[in-house]
Amino acid sequence: MANQQIILSLLSQLRDYLSKMKSLEPQVTSWKTFEKDWEKEWQIDRGLQLLIECSIDIGKEIITGLEIKKPTTYQEVFIILRQTGVVSEDTSKKMQDLAVFRNELVHDYLYLDREKIYNVFKNDLKYFERYLLEIGGFLKKIKPC
Template identity: 35%
Template sequence: MDEKEKIALKIRSMKKYVDFLRKYKSISRKRLEDDYELKSAIERNFQLAIEAALDVGEIIISAKNFEKPEDYRSVILTLGRHNVIPPDFAERFARAAGFRNILVHMYDEVDIDKLYEYLQDNLPDFDEYARHIARYLEG
């Protein structure tokens, strides 16, 4: 499997997770807070979507021999520095890496307001990321 195939697989997975999240965009903050199973599923799908996006970045960074990122946030910022994605978008989308760390390392401390905000406001970022990656691969 070459890099483009690996990236396409990761993008498809990312979209699957984001599609799941979109189904719950209209839920209330209260339901998110009260429904432990739903909250857990949303947290997990956010984690997986972010990790798929980061995997795409790591594949590109490795294939192009860009400098090795120090952390997950740097994966996205490196893509911005090398114009794989627009630098201003990279700055904004890099925050997802920090959110991923919260989801992975602080299970009981995930701020319900932050989770709800991400669910309401940040799903389009994944679509934009996929478009930028597709354009980069085409060009």
């Protein structure tokens, strides 16, 4: 895969973003602490956007390297990754949901329920860990060019 170095760099960046997000968990222990601290809310909002964008970029690079059908939406990135056996069905579905959430963060920010941001932060970071593991497993199966 000619773009494996790019993918490895993006994976490293995703790990860094995830580590930073996890470091916020002890500081945001409840909806009330989140709701009262706009700085943490903004950090989490932006952090989630970066996690999702980086995950999408990793998927797009893998798809480019495999020289297969190009996705037309962010959700389709994760559908194609599932169809080619790069990620599991469960991970694909959750990452598709997160791609939709990313669009809400970026485009519907005026109407986005703040509690939804909090819930994604509290409940969905594990899917980025799973995504990292599954992508890593896929990369171990292929030979670098």
